[in-house]
Amino acid sequence: MSRVPELFGSLSFNEAVMRDRLPKDIFRALKKTMEEGSPLAPGVANVVASVMKDWAIEHGATHFTHWFQPMTGVTAEKHDSFLSPTGDGAVIMEFSGKELTKGEPDASSFPSGGLRATFEARGYTAWDPTSYAFIKDKTLCIPTAFCSYTGEILDKKTPLLRSMDAISRQACRVLKLFGKDVRRVTTTVGAEQEYFLIDKEDYAKRLDLILSGRTLFGASSPKGQELEDHYFGSIRPRVKAFMDDLDEELWKLGVAAKTEHNEVAPCQHEMAPVFSTTNIATDHNQLAMEMMKKVAGRHGFVCLLHEKPFEGINGSGKHNNWSISTDTGENLLDPGKTPISNAQFLLFLTAVIKAVDEYQDLLRISVASAGNDHRLGANEAPPAIVSMYVGDDLDAVIESLVSGKDCEGCEDSAKTPLSVGASVLPPIPLDNSDRNRTSPFAFTGNKFEFRMPGSSFNIACTNIMLNTAVAEALRVFADELEGAGDFDTALAALVRRELRTHRRIIFNGNGYSKEWEEEAARRGLLNLRSTPDALPLYTSEKNVSLFTRHGVYTVEEMKSREEIGLEEYAKTIHIEAETMLRMIGRQILPACVEYSGKVASSAAAKAGIGIDAPAEKKLAGAISAKTEELIQAQEALQGKEQGTPEDVHLAAAYCRAEIIPAMEKARAAADELELLVGKENWPFPVYEDILFYV
Ligand code: ADP
Ligand code: MG
Numbered sequence: 001m002s003r004v005p006e007l008f009g010s011l012s013f014n015e016a017v018m019r020d021r022l023p024k025d026i027f028r029a030l031k032k033t034m035e036e037g038s039p040l041a042p043g044v045a046n047v048v049a050s051v052m053k054d055w056a057i058e059h060g061a062t063h064f065t066h067w068f069q070p071m072t073g074v075t076a077e078k079h080d081s082f083l084s085p086t087g088d089g090a091v092i093m094e095f096s097g098k099e100l101t102k103g104e105p106d107a108s109s110f111p112s113g114g115l116r117a118t119f120e121a122r123g124y125t126a127w128d129p130t131s132y133a134f135i136k137d138k139t140l141c142i143p144t145a146f147c148s149y150t151g152e153i154l155d156k157k158t159p160l161l162r163s164m165d166a167i168s169r170q171a172c173r174v175l176k177l178f179g180k181d182v183r184r185v186t187t188t189v190g191a192e193q194e195y196f197l198i199d200k201e202d203y204a205k206r207l208d209l210i211l212s213g214r215t216l217f218g219a220s221s222p223k224g225q226e227l228e229d230h231y232f233g234s235i236r237p238r239v240k241a242f243m244d245d246l247d248e249e250l251w252k253l254g255v256a257a258k259t260e261h262n263e264v265a266p267c268q269h270e271m272a273p274v275f276s277t278t279n280i281a282t283d284h285n286q287l288a289m290e291m292m293k294k295v296a297g298r299h300g301f302v303c304l305l306h307e308k309p310f311e312g313i314n315g316s317g318k319h320n321n322w323s324i325s326t327d328t329g330e331n332l333l334d335p336g337k338t339p340i341s342n343a344q345f346l347l348f349l350t351a352v353i354k355a356v357d358e359y360q361d362l363l364r365i366s367v368a369s370a371g372n373d374h375r376l377g378a379n380e381a382p383p384a385i386v387s388m389y390v391g392d393d394l395d396a397v398i399e400s401l402v403s404g405k406d407c408e409g410c411e412d413s414a415k416t417p418l419s420v421g422a423s424v425l426p427p428i429p430l431d432n433s434d435r436n437r438t439s440p441f442a443f444t445g446n447k448f449e450f451r452m453p454g455s456s457f458n459i460a461c462t463n464i465m466l467n468t469a470v471a472e473a474l475r476v477f478a479d480e481l482e483g484a485g486d487f488d489t490a491l492a493a494l495v496r497r498e499l500r501t502h503r504r505i506i507f508n509g510n511g512y513s514k515e516w517e518e519e520a521a522r523r524g525l526l527n528l529r530s531t532p533d534a535l536p537l538y539t540s541e542k543n544v545s546l547f548t549r550h551g552v553y554t555v556e557e558m559k560s561r562e563e564i565g566l567e568e569y570a571k572t573i574h575i576e577a578e579t580m581l582r583m584i585g586r587q588i589l590p591a592c593v594e595y596s597g598k599v600a601s602s603a604a605a606k607a608g609i610g611i612d613a614p615a616e617k618k619l620a621g622a623i624s625a626k627t628e629e630l631i632q633a634q635e636a637l638q639g640k641e642q643g644t645p646e647d648v649h650l651a652a653a654y655c656r657a658e659i660i661p662a663m664e665k666a667r668a669a670a671d672e673l674e675l676l677v678g679k680e681n682w683p684f685p686v687y688e689d690i691l692f693y694v
Contacts (some may be wrong), residue, residue, distance in 0.1 A: 004251065007248065007251050007252055008231045008251045008252075008256075009251070009252070009253075009254035011059060011134055011135040011136070011252040011253055012061075012132045012133070012134045012135075012253055012254030013052055013055060013056075013132050013133040013134065013140075014042060014132045014254055015031075015132075017055060018030060018031075018146075018231070018516035021051050021054075021055060022047065022048065022051055022308065023047065023192050023417065024038070026044055026047045026048060026051075028047055028130065028262075028633050029041065029044045030044065033129050034129050034130050035184070035378065039594065040101065040127075040129065042097055042098075043097075043099055044097075045097030045098070046096060046097035046622040047097075047678050048097065048100060049063075049095045049096055049097045049100035050095065052093070052095065052100065052133060052140065053082055053093065053095035053140070055159055056082075056135055057082065057093055060138055061082075061135050061137070061138050061139055061140045062081055062082065062083075062139075062142040062250040063079040063080060063081045063082065063138060063139040063140070064079070064080060064082060064095060064139060064140050064141075064142065065077040065078055065080065065139050065140070065141055065142065066078070066082075066105065066125040066127075066144040067141040067143050067341060068105075068125050068143075068144045068145065068155055068157065068284075069140060069146070069155050069156045069157050069286065069458060069460065070110040070111070070146060070154060070155050070156075071110065071111050071112070071113070071154065071156065071560075071561065071564050072110065072111060073156075073456070073457065073458045074458075075137070075286050075287075075290065076105070076110070076146075078103075078105050078470050079139050079143065080099075082094055085440070087659065089268065089412075092407045095140075095660050100127055100142060101126065101127045102124055102125065102126055102127070103124060103125040104123070104125075104142065104448060105123065105124075105125060105146075106123075110123075110154060110449070110563075111564045111567070111568075112148070112152075112154055112560060113512060113559065113560025113561060113562070113563035113564040114559070114560055114563060114565070115148060115152045115556060115557070115560045117181065119157060120416050123135065123146060123147060123148045123149065124146075124147060124149065124244070125144035125146050125147075126141045126144055126145050126147070127142055127143070127144050128144055128145055128157060128161065128279065129279070130161075130280070131143035131279055131280050131283045132254060132280075133176070134254065134287075136253065136287075142677050143157075143283055144157075144488060145157045145158040145161070146158070152554070152556060152557055152560075153553075153557055155554065156458050156460035156461060156464075157279065157460060159283070159460070159464045159552050159557075160278065160279055160282060160460045160463060160467075161279055161281070162462050162550075162551055162552045162554050163275075163463065163464045163467035163468045163471070164186060164187060164277075164278055164279065165551075166467060166468055166471040166550035166551065166552060167185065167187060167324065167467040167468070167470055167471040167474070168184050168185045168186065168556060169471070170471045170472075170474035170475045170478060171185035171324060171326075171332065171348075171471075171474055172184070172185055172535075173474070173475075173478035173482070174347065174348075174351075174474050174477060174481075175197050175326065175344075176188040177478070177487065178343075178344050178483065179480050180326070180328060182326045182328060183327055184326075184327045185324055185325065185326050185327070185332070186277050186278070186324070186325055187277075187278045187322060187323070187324050187325075187326070187463065187466075188275050188276065188277060188278065188281070188322070188323050188324070188325055188466055189275055189276070189277075189278045189320060189321060189322050189459065189463060190272060190273060190274065190276075190281065190284070190321040191272075191273070191281055191282075191284075191285040191318055191320055191321070191459050192259075192267070192270055192271070192272040192318065192319040192321070192517055193271050193272070193285065193288055193289065193455065194263055194265050194268060194270045194316035194317055194318065194319055194455050195268070195270070195271075195292055195303050195304065195305055195316055195455060196242070196265070196269075196271055196303070196304040196306075196309050196310075197239060197242065197267055197269060197296060197301045197302070197303055198301065198302055198304060198309075198691075198693075199300065199301065199302075199690070199693050200297070200301060201300075202300050202685040202689060202690045202693070203302040205684045205685055206684045206685065207579055207582060207587075207684075208579055208580070208583060209302075209304070209309070209578075209585055211307035211575060211579045212575055212576045212579050213304060213305070213309065213371070213456075214304075214306045214308055214309045214310075214374075214576075214580060215309060215310055215311070215687075215690075216576055216580050216583065216642075216663070216667065217580075217583065217588070217667055217670045217671060217674070218310065218311065218671065218686060218687045219671040219672070219674045219675050219686065219687065220311065220312035220687060221312070221686075221687040221688040221691055221692070222688065223266075223688070223692070224265075224266070224312055225265045225266060225313050225314060226265050228264070229260050230263070230264060230265065230266050230268070230375050231262060231263060231264045231560075232261055233262045233367050234264055235261075235269075236258075238299060238300075238301075239262075239269065241299060242295060242296060242299040242301060243260045243269070243271075245295050245298065245299065246271070246291060246292060246295045246606055247260070249291050249294075250284075250287070250288060250291055251293055251642045253284075253287055253291075254284075254512050255273055255284040255287055255288060256273045256274040256276070256284075257271055257272075257273050257288070258272055258273055258274050259271065263314070264313075264314045265310070265313040265314040265315075265690040265691075266692060267642065267690075267691050268313075268314065268316065271288060271292070273285075273288070274442035275321060275323075275447075278322075278463050278467070281459070282458065282459050282460045283672075285459055286458060287319070289305055289397065292305070293305070304316075305386060305455050305456040306371050306455070306456060307369070307371035307372045307374055307375050307454040307455055307456060308371060308374035308375055310687060310690075310691065311466030312687075313691070315455070316454075316455030317323050317375060317376045317451060317452070317453060317454060317455055318453040318455050318457060318459065319449050319450070319451050319453075320449070320450040320451075320453055320459050320463065320466075321444070321447050321448070321449050321450075322447060322448050322449075322450060322463065322466060323447035323448070323620070324348065324470075330331055331446050331447075332344070332345070332348045333345070333348060333349070333352075333443075333447055333448070334446040335446075342557075345492060346397075346401075346495055347462055347477065347491065347494075348474075349390075349394075350473075350477075350494075350495050350498045350499055350502075351470055351473035351477060352388075352448060352470055352473070353388060353498070353499065353502050353503075353505060353506065354473040354476075354498050354501075354502050355466070355470040355472065355473045356386065356388055356441055356469070356500040356505055357501075357504065357505035358469065358472075358473070358502075358542075359465065359469035359472075359543070359546070360386040360505070360525065360526050360607075361528065361534065361537040361538075361540070361543070362469060362528055362537075362538075362543060362546075363386050363441070363450070363452070363462070363465055363469075364386055364452070364468070364526065364528045364534045365383065365465070365534050365535055365537065365538050365565070366453070366461040366462040366465045367452040367453045367454060367457065367462060367536055368467075368530075368531040368534045368565060368569075369454055369456075369530075369531060369565075369568070369569065369572070369576055370568075370569050370572040370573055370576075370655075371454055371455070371456060371572070372452075372453075372454035372457070372531075372532060373529075373530050373531055375454065376452060376529075377529055381596070382438065382439065382451045382452050382511055383438075383440065383441035383511050383512065383516065383517070383527075384527055384528055384529050384530075385440070385511075385516070385517065385520045385526065385527045386440055386441060386452070386505070386525070387439065387440060387441065387505055387507040387520065387524055387525065388439065388440075388441045388442070388448075388505050388506050388507070388512065389436040389439030389441065389442040389443060389506070389507065389508055390443045390454040390508070391436075391443060391508070392432065392508065395506065395508055396663065398499055398503065398506070401495060401496055401497060401499055402499050402500050402503060404496075420688075436508060436511070438510050438511035439451070439507070439508075439511050440452045440511065444456075450462060450466070464552065467545060468546060468550050468552050469546065471550055472546055472549070472550065475550075477494060481689075487681075489625050494563055504523040504524065504525065505525065507519075507520070511636035528658050531565065531566070531569045531652065531656070532566065532569065532649075532652040532653045532655070532656045534657075535562050535565045535566050535569075535652070536562065536566075536649065538558055538561065538562040539555070539558050539559055539562055540566070543556060543558070556653045563648055566648045566649060566652040567648045567651075567652075569586065569652045570644070570648060570651040570652045570653065570654075570655050572657050573655040573656075573660065573663075574641070574644070574655070574659075577637060577640075577641050577659055577662075577663055578641070580637065580663055580666055580667070581634060581637060581638060581641070583684075584630060584634045584666060584670065585634065587683035587684065588630065588673065588683065589627065589630065589634075589676070590671050590683075591677055591681050591682060592623055592626075592627045592673050592677060593627070594681060595623065595677045595678055595681040596619075596620045596623040596627065598615050599619050599620040599623070600616070600620045601618035602616050603617055603620060619676065622676055623673065623676050623677065626669055626672050626673050626676065627673065629669045630666065630669040630670055630673060633662070633665045633666035633668075633669050634666060636662050636665065636666075637659070637662040637663060637665075637666050638657050640658045640662045641659065643658070643671065645661070674686060
C-alpha cells in the first residue's frame, strides 16, 4: 500500500494541517495552548474554528460534535450541523470559536453517581486541544472534557489530564535533583487490544450475545485452544480483509495501528498501535474499539469486546504498556548505559514499585467489572492479586541493593557490592527474553506492561490510578531528597529503604499457581477476587488523601465513581440473569420438551409393535431428569433475582454471593441438556458452530 503516508491522518486535524492552514500567529498561540495548557483567547478560537470547519467541509463533513468520555466507559456524541439559515431561505455553513471550545449537552442521562441531580442537568464540554479533532461519519469530532456546572467532573478524560499534570510536576522536581531542567514529563501508553470476531448470522441467533455481549450458555467445544494452533496462526482471508479495512480506517483518523495478529483462542485477534501520549492513546483506543465494531459489520462479522465471551477458552484483555518520558525525549524507565542514568532509572523504578505496592487496591479497582471478574483469577489471565515482575536481572540488582551483598548477575560488579550512588552503579544488564506472561504488571525493558485491564475498558481509569500513585511516590522522594545534605548518600539510603519495604510486591514466578496465592497472602498482598470486594476500597482514607492531594479527584467525585462501578456491576448481572431466564423459558425448555417428546413417541411406537426401545427410554429419561433440574434452577434464580436489595453496595455483594451461583447452576444443567438434545432441535448455534466457522 504505497499510499499509506497520504492516507495516514487524512481525516485528522493534526499539527501538519494546522501549520499548513492556520495563520502563523494563530498557529503559534494554539501550539502554546497545546503544550502548556494556557487558555485560548476567543479571537484565536474563532479563527481556528473557521479554518477547522472549512477543512472538515472539504473532507465531506456536514456536522460537528463534542466527543467525550462519560463515566459509562464508551464515548458520547451529539451531532449538530454547521448549517445556519440566512433568513432568505438560504443557509451558510458556520462554526464559531465558542462552539469549538464549549458545548452544553444535556447531562442528565449520563451516570453521575449522585453528583448531579437530574433537575440540575446542566453540564458542559470543553475542548481538549492536545488531542486532534477528526472526522468520523461525516462529522467533525472535537475531543472534549465533560464537567457539571458546579465544577464536578463527569468524565474520564479530565481526571486523566489532571493525573498527567500531577506526575509531570513531581517528576520534574526529581529530575531537577539530577541536574536536569525539564519543563514537562508525559506518560506514554500503547494499548494492545484483544477482540473476537464471529459470524453475524450466529450472533443474531443468540439473545445472550445480543443483550449481554457474552454467551450465558454453551457446552465446551470438543476442540478449544489446546492445540495452540491459532496463536500467530495464518489469518483467514475474511479476517485479513477486516484487518486491512480496520487499519485503513484507523490510519485515516491518525491512529497508528501497527500490529495485527491472531490470539490464543479461536476467533480471537489483537491489534496494537504505536504508543503515544496517554490521553491521545486513550482517545485512540476508544476510537479503535468503535471502529472494530463498525468495520466488522461490513465484513459480515460481529466484533465482541467482552472480557469473556466464551467459557473454556481465553477471554480478552487489554495490555496497558506504560512509560514516562521527558519533553526532551528521554524515557525515564530506560536503564541507560551510564552509572548516573542508572541511578536516576533506579529511583524512578523504585517509585513505580512503591506506587504499585501502596496502591494495589486502586489498580485492581481500575480493572474491576462484572465482565473482567471472569478473567482475573481464572487460569488464563493475570490473577486478581497485583504483583510486579522485573525479571531475574533486575531482581538481582534489587537483591544486591537491599542486602548490600554482591550482585551475581551484574557484569563488573563481582567485587563491589552495588550502591546507587551516582558513581558506583555499573551498567545494568537486561535480558528481556524471559518475559513472564503470568504477571499482572511486568517490566519489559523500558516500560511496564499492565495486563489486568479488560478488553472493553476505557484505559483512562487505569492510567489515572497509575499516574497519580507514581506522582505520590515521586513527591515523597523529592521532599526527602531536596532537603538532603549529600545527594548520593541520601539517594542510596532512600532507594535501599524503599526497596526493602516494597519488595514484597515483586514476584517473578508463576502467577497462576495456587502456591502464589498462599505466598501472596503471607506477604500481606491484597487478593480482591471480585468487583464488590474491590470497589469499596476506592474511598479509603489513604486513597482519598492521594487524589485530593494531587488535585485529581475530590472526595465526592471518588464516591460517585465507586457508586457507578457498583451500580454498573449489579445492573450487568441483573441483565445477564434476566436474559438467562428468558432463554431458558422460551428457548431451552421448549426444545427439551419437544425433543424428549419425539424420543418418547418413538419408544411408544416401537412398544406398539412389540419392539423394546431401551435407547429411547434411557435418553428420554435422562433429558426429563435434567430438564427437571433446569426448571428448579430457573425457579431458584428467579427467586434470587426478586430478592435483590435496593442499596447499591448491598446489591453488588448480593449479586456476587447469591445470583452468580444461581446462574452457574442453571447454566450447568442447560449445558448438559445441549449435549443430550439433537442438534437440529437445539434453539441456537453452539460453541463449535460459532468458533470454528469456515
Ligand atoms: P507484546 O509483546 O506485549 O505483544 P507488542 O509489541 O504487541 O508487545 O506491544 C507493545 C506495545 O508497547 C506497543 O503498543 C508499543 O507501541 C508500546 N510501547 C513501546 N514502547 C513504549 C513506551 N515507551 N511507552 C508506552 N508504550 C510503549
Ligand atoms: Mg502484551
